[in-house]
Amino acid sequence: MGKFFERPLVPDDLDRVEGKEKVTGTASYAAEYDVPGVHYGVLVNSSIAKGKISTLNTREAERSPGVVAVVTHLNRPKIPFWDNPPEQQDNKRVEGQEFRVFFDDTIYFDRQPIALVIADTFERATYAASLVKATYKKESPSTNIKNNLDKALTAKQAQDYSRGDKDALKSAPVKIEAQYTTPFQVHNPMETHAATVVWDAPDKVTVYNKTQATKIAQQDIMRTFGLKAENVIVHSPYVGGAFGSSSRVWPEEMAALIGAKKSGKPVKVMLRRDEAFNMVGYRPTSVQRISIGAQSDGTMTGINHEAFGSTSQYEKFAERIVDPTKALYNCANVSTSYRLVPLDMSTPCWTRGPGETSGSFALESAVDELSYALKMDPLELRLKNFAEKDPDNGKPWSSNYLKECYESGAKKFGWKNRNPQPKSMQKDGWLLGMGMAAGIYHAGRSPATVSATLRSNGTLLVQTSVADTGPGSATIMTQIAAEAMSIDVRKVEFQWGHSTLPPAPGQFGSQTTASTGSGVYDAVKALQKKIAGMLSGKQGWAFSGLPVEDISFADEMIVDKNGDKVSYDDALKELSVKEIKAEFESKPTEEREQYSGYSFAAHFVEVLVHPETKMVKMNRVVCAVDAGRVINKKTAASQVYGSMVWGTGIALMEEGILDHRYGRYVNNDFANYHIPVNADICHVDVLFTDKPDPILDPMGAKGLGEIGLVGFAAAVANAVYHATGKRVRDLPITLDKLL
Amino acid sequence: MTNDNTQDKQEQPGELLETRRQFLKQSSAITAIALVAPALVDAAEKKLDEKAADIFEKVPLSIEINGKQHQLSVEPRVTLLDLLREQLHLTGSKKGCDYGQCGACTVHVNGKRVLSCLSLAVMQDGKKVTTIEGLATGSTLHxxxxxxxxxxxxxxxxxxxxxxxxxxxxxxxxxxxxxxxxxxxxxxxxxxxxxxxxxxxxxxxxxxxxxxx
Structure with a gap:
C-alpha cells in the first residue's frame, strides 16, 4: 500500500482520454442522441407556488400541428410505484414523499410541471405548450426561511451533537458570537437537465440521461415503473456538468418516461435554463449562529454552531452543514444542532461541497472574527488549535498534512507581508485585503465492482458504470488500470457511464477515485491472479506448476522467478483463449474503520476593493491542498481551479432571489443569476502536498472534487474584511453591503 | 421537417417544395392565396392541418455549413442552433441557455463569432457557417x-x-x-x-x- 504510483509508469499529466471527442463536438450528451422518430416534449409549468389545479384545458394544444400527445395528471398512465398505498412507497434515499410529476392536482412549488406537450418538432411543441390553459385554487406560499425558523423540524440525518461541556464557552475570557446567512445557490451546469426515452417494449426502456450515477437512475426507474433491472438501460457517458444536481432522477426524466409511454413515441425533454432553477435541486439557504470561546492565548474552549437549512414541504433534505465544526479544531467542548425549515419550494439536493461549503463559510468567518478579538494572526490561531487526531471520535487521522498546507500556502502567498490592521493596505489606489481559511472534507469510499479483460490484441478493457461528469475520472481510471497491469496506457480501453456495466457508486461525495479507482486496481489484480493460475495450470511449459505468487507482471510481460518471460498476447495464444476476464467487487478494508479520513486545504485570498464604488476584485489566490496522492496533475489542478471559481461565485455574486409574495424566482437566468465569467477570475496557484494516504485505498488518494471549495468563501469574506474593516456575514458580498 | 436535398429523408419533399416555389414566384399575395386556397380547403377537409401549415410555414434556405452547401426548407421561427442540432444533427454546438447569455452555441458566420441561439436560421441565407465539427482539417485537429x-x-x-x-x-x-x-x-x-x-x-x-x- 502506498507504493503504488511511487514511480508511475503512466505519465502523471496524461491528457483526458475523452478529450478529442469533447473538442470536436462528437461527444453526445443526453439530448443529442440521433434516435429515429424522436419527438420533443416541452413542459408546461404552474403559475402559482402553492394550491390546487382547478381546471386544465389541453384541447387547443392537442389540435395544434405536430402534437401527438399532451400528458397531465388527468390522463397519465398508471405508474405502479406511485399509485401504491403510501406505506409501500418507501424510497430509501429520501425522508418523506418524493415528488411525483403529474401525480395529482396539488402544486408544491412555483413553475411545477403540470403538463408535457409532445410534438414532432421542438418549435411545434414549444408553441403548443403555450396553448395549455390552467386555473388554480391559490394558497399563499412561504419561501422566506427567516420568517419560518419557528417551524423548523429535525431530520433523521441531522441529529444534535455535543461533546464536552456545552456551557464551557460562557466562561471563556474571549468570545465571539454572530449570525451568518447563505442564499439559495443553483448548480447551473452548462448542460440543462435532459432525457431521451425509448420504450423498446411495454416493460423495457432505454434512457439517455444526465446522471452522476447510472445505477441509481436505473434503480429509481425500475422501482417507479416496476421493471426488471435488465429491462432498464441507462446511458450517460457524457454529462455536461452536474455538481450534485444529477444524483437522482428528476421530473424531466420522469416526464419523458411517462410521455414516451403515453404517446408511443421516443421522447426527449430538455429543460430550459429557467426551469433548471426550481426542478432539479439547488443548495438550500441557511441561517447559522456560531459562538466561539477561547483563552487569551487562542486556545479554543468552546464552539456552538446552530444551523437552519431550507427544505421542501414534502421531503426532508439534510446536508452536512455542521460537520466541519465537529472535526476541524482541537476543541473539547463542541455542540451543534441543525434544523430543517420546510418551504413551498422543490427539494434541494447535494450541491458541490454539500453542507460543508455553507457551514465552513460561517465557521471560518467566525474563526477570523475570533482572531481579531484575540489580536492574534488568523493563521497562528488555526495552528494553535490544530487537531492532532479527529476530535469528533478520537481516532487517528489516516493522514493529515493540513499544517504543511498552512505553511506552503502562506509561504507562496507571502502571508508574512500582511499588515494585520484592517484597511491598512492599498494597491494602485484600491484597498487591498488578505484573508485565509481552512477546509476539511470527509474522504469517502464505497464498494465498487469493475471488470478487467485482457484481449488477444494485447489491449486491456476495463469496464464499470461510473460516471465522468468532468472531474477526469475516465482518465484517472485508465491510468490506474495501466499502472496496475503494467501496460502502456494507450493499450487500455476504459468504458463508463452505462448501467449495463458492473455497479459503481455515484460520482459524488469526492469518492470516485477512492472507490472506483480501488475497484479498477483490484479487478486488474484479480485478472493477473487468474492469468497466473491459468499459466501455472497449463502442462508442459516454463510456468507449469509454479505457485501463483511467483508469477509477476512487469513491462507488459509475465515473468517467473527464474526470469522466464511471456508477453500478454503470447500468453493468451499459449492458453488458446481469445480473452481472459475478471470481475471484482472492491470494498473498504476493516483497517479503515480505525482511522478518520479527510482531505484538507488552506486557502489564501487577496482581494482589491475600490474605495468609492466598493467593487470587489479577486486579485490573487493560493490553494494548498492535502488530497493524498495526486494521480493526474492536470485534472487535479483543474478540480481546484474549478472550486476556486465556484468559491468566487458563492462569495461575491451567486444568489437565487425569490419574490416571497409569489414564491417565485425573479432571477432565473444567467443575465440575473451571476456566475463567474472569465474576467472575474484571477491567477491561482494550486499546491498539492501529494503525499499518499497509507490507509484509505491502494492508490493513496483522498477526495479532491469538493475540498477546494470548503472554506473558500470565508477566505474571500475575511480578505474583504481585512481590506475594508467591514464584516459581511450575509452572502453574497455584493457592493451594496460594503457601502 | 427540414428537406435537405443532399440527403433526402424518408418523407418526399418534392411536392411540397414545388408548391412553395410556385408560391414564391407570385409577386401578388392575392394571387398566392388564390393559388394555394384549394390545397388548403382540401387539407382542411381531410383534416390535414399539418400539410397546410407546412405550406405556409416553411421558407427556403440556402446555407453553407462546414464547407457543404445545403438547400433547406425551414420554418422562420427555427433558430440557427436548433437547425444545426435538431435537423442537421450537428450537436457540437450546445444549448446552454437559449437566451444568448452563455456562449455555448457560438459558431462562426462568415468568419465572425455569432450566438446561434439568437440567430434565426432564415437570416443566414447565402452565408457560410462554421461549427465545431468543421474546425478540424480532416483528422488533423485545429x-x-x-x-x-x-x-x-x-x-x-x-x-x-x-x-x-x-x-x-x-x-x-x-x-x-x-x-x-x-x-x-x-x-x-x-x-x-x-x-x-x-x-x-x-x-x-x-x-x-x-x-x-
Missing part, C-alpha cells in the same frame, strides 16, 4: 483544439465547442494580446466547471505561435 486538450481547457466538455469557436475568433479579432484582454474577450462564454484558467493558457499559447486560422 491548433486551438489541440491546445485545449494540452492545457485541460475543459472538464465536462459542454461549453467547450463554444469556448473553442470563441477562442479562435478572439485571436482572429486581435483580442489575445494579454491575459487580461483574453479574459475580457472570452467573458461571453460561461464555464461552470471553472476551466477559465486553462482556457486562457490555451489561447495564450496558440496566439504566441501565431495561430491564426
Amino acid at each position: 491548433p486551438m483544439q489541440l491546445a485545449f486538450i494540452k492545457h485541460d481547457g475543459f472538464q465536462c466538455g459542454y461549453c467547450t465547442p463554444g469556448q473553442i469557436m470563441s477562442a479562435v475568433a478572439c485571436i482572429n479579432e486581435g483580442h489575445a494580446g494579454s491575459d487580461d484582454e483574453i479574459r475580457e474577450h472570452m467573458s461571453g462564454n460561461l464555464c461552470r466547471c471553472g476551466a477559465y484558467h486553462n482556457i486562457v493558457a490555451a489561447i495564450r499559447e496558440v496566439n504566441a505561435k501565431g495561430g491564426k486560422s
Whole structure:
C-alpha cells in the first residue's frame, strides 16, 4: 500500500482520454442522441407556488400541428410505484414523499410541471405548450426561511451533537458570537437537465440521461415503473456538468418516461435554463449562529454552531452543514444542532461541497472574527488549535498534512507581508485585503465492482458504470488500470457511464477515485491472479506448476522467478483463449474503520476593493491542498481551479432571489443569476502536498472534487474584511453591503 | 421537417417544395392565396392541418455549413442552433441557455463569432457557417483544439465547442494580446466547471505561435 504510483509508469499529466471527442463536438450528451422518430416534449409549468389545479384545458394544444400527445395528471398512465398505498412507497434515499410529476392536482412549488406537450418538432411543441390553459385554487406560499425558523423540524440525518461541556464557552475570557446567512445557490451546469426515452417494449426502456450515477437512475426507474433491472438501460457517458444536481432522477426524466409511454413515441425533454432553477435541486439557504470561546492565548474552549437549512414541504433534505465544526479544531467542548425549515419550494439536493461549503463559510468567518478579538494572526490561531487526531471520535487521522498546507500556502502567498490592521493596505489606489481559511472534507469510499479483460490484441478493457461528469475520472481510471497491469496506457480501453456495466457508486461525495479507482486496481489484480493460475495450470511449459505468487507482471510481460518471460498476447495464444476476464467487487478494508479520513486545504485570498464604488476584485489566490496522492496533475489542478471559481461565485455574486409574495424566482437566468465569467477570475496557484494516504485505498488518494471549495468563501469574506474593516456575514458580498 | 436535398429523408419533399416555389414566384399575395386556397380547403377537409401549415410555414434556405452547401426548407421561427442540432444533427454546438447569455452555441458566420441561439436560421441565407465539427482539417485537429486538450481547457466538455469557436475568433479579432484582454474577450462564454484558467493558457499559447486560422 502506498507504493503504488511511487514511480508511475503512466505519465502523471496524461491528457483526458475523452478529450478529442469533447473538442470536436462528437461527444453526445443526453439530448443529442440521433434516435429515429424522436419527438420533443416541452413542459408546461404552474403559475402559482402553492394550491390546487382547478381546471386544465389541453384541447387547443392537442389540435395544434405536430402534437401527438399532451400528458397531465388527468390522463397519465398508471405508474405502479406511485399509485401504491403510501406505506409501500418507501424510497430509501429520501425522508418523506418524493415528488411525483403529474401525480395529482396539488402544486408544491412555483413553475411545477403540470403538463408535457409532445410534438414532432421542438418549435411545434414549444408553441403548443403555450396553448395549455390552467386555473388554480391559490394558497399563499412561504419561501422566506427567516420568517419560518419557528417551524423548523429535525431530520433523521441531522441529529444534535455535543461533546464536552456545552456551557464551557460562557466562561471563556474571549468570545465571539454572530449570525451568518447563505442564499439559495443553483448548480447551473452548462448542460440543462435532459432525457431521451425509448420504450423498446411495454416493460423495457432505454434512457439517455444526465446522471452522476447510472445505477441509481436505473434503480429509481425500475422501482417507479416496476421493471426488471435488465429491462432498464441507462446511458450517460457524457454529462455536461452536474455538481450534485444529477444524483437522482428528476421530473424531466420522469416526464419523458411517462410521455414516451403515453404517446408511443421516443421522447426527449430538455429543460430550459429557467426551469433548471426550481426542478432539479439547488443548495438550500441557511441561517447559522456560531459562538466561539477561547483563552487569551487562542486556545479554543468552546464552539456552538446552530444551523437552519431550507427544505421542501414534502421531503426532508439534510446536508452536512455542521460537520466541519465537529472535526476541524482541537476543541473539547463542541455542540451543534441543525434544523430543517420546510418551504413551498422543490427539494434541494447535494450541491458541490454539500453542507460543508455553507457551514465552513460561517465557521471560518467566525474563526477570523475570533482572531481579531484575540489580536492574534488568523493563521497562528488555526495552528494553535490544530487537531492532532479527529476530535469528533478520537481516532487517528489516516493522514493529515493540513499544517504543511498552512505553511506552503502562506509561504507562496507571502502571508508574512500582511499588515494585520484592517484597511491598512492599498494597491494602485484600491484597498487591498488578505484573508485565509481552512477546509476539511470527509474522504469517502464505497464498494465498487469493475471488470478487467485482457484481449488477444494485447489491449486491456476495463469496464464499470461510473460516471465522468468532468472531474477526469475516465482518465484517472485508465491510468490506474495501466499502472496496475503494467501496460502502456494507450493499450487500455476504459468504458463508463452505462448501467449495463458492473455497479459503481455515484460520482459524488469526492469518492470516485477512492472507490472506483480501488475497484479498477483490484479487478486488474484479480485478472493477473487468474492469468497466473491459468499459466501455472497449463502442462508442459516454463510456468507449469509454479505457485501463483511467483508469477509477476512487469513491462507488459509475465515473468517467473527464474526470469522466464511471456508477453500478454503470447500468453493468451499459449492458453488458446481469445480473452481472459475478471470481475471484482472492491470494498473498504476493516483497517479503515480505525482511522478518520479527510482531505484538507488552506486557502489564501487577496482581494482589491475600490474605495468609492466598493467593487470587489479577486486579485490573487493560493490553494494548498492535502488530497493524498495526486494521480493526474492536470485534472487535479483543474478540480481546484474549478472550486476556486465556484468559491468566487458563492462569495461575491451567486444568489437565487425569490419574490416571497409569489414564491417565485425573479432571477432565473444567467443575465440575473451571476456566475463567474472569465474576467472575474484571477491567477491561482494550486499546491498539492501529494503525499499518499497509507490507509484509505491502494492508490493513496483522498477526495479532491469538493475540498477546494470548503472554506473558500470565508477566505474571500475575511480578505474583504481585512481590506475594508467591514464584516459581511450575509452572502453574497455584493457592493451594496460594503457601502 | 427540414428537406435537405443532399440527403433526402424518408418523407418526399418534392411536392411540397414545388408548391412553395410556385408560391414564391407570385409577386401578388392575392394571387398566392388564390393559388394555394384549394390545397388548403382540401387539407382542411381531410383534416390535414399539418400539410397546410407546412405550406405556409416553411421558407427556403440556402446555407453553407462546414464547407457543404445545403438547400433547406425551414420554418422562420427555427433558430440557427436548433437547425444545426435538431435537423442537421450537428450537436457540437450546445444549448446552454437559449437566451444568448452563455456562449455555448457560438459558431462562426462568415468568419465572425455569432450566438446561434439568437440567430434565426432564415437570416443566414447565402452565408457560410462554421461549427465545431468543421474546425478540424480532416483528422488533423485545429491548433486551438489541440491546445485545449494540452492545457485541460475543459472538464465536462459542454461549453467547450463554444469556448473553442470563441477562442479562435478572439485571436482572429486581435483580442489575445494579454491575459487580461483574453479574459475580457472570452467573458461571453460561461464555464461552470471553472476551466477559465486553462482556457486562457490555451489561447495564450496558440496566439504566441501565431495561430491564426
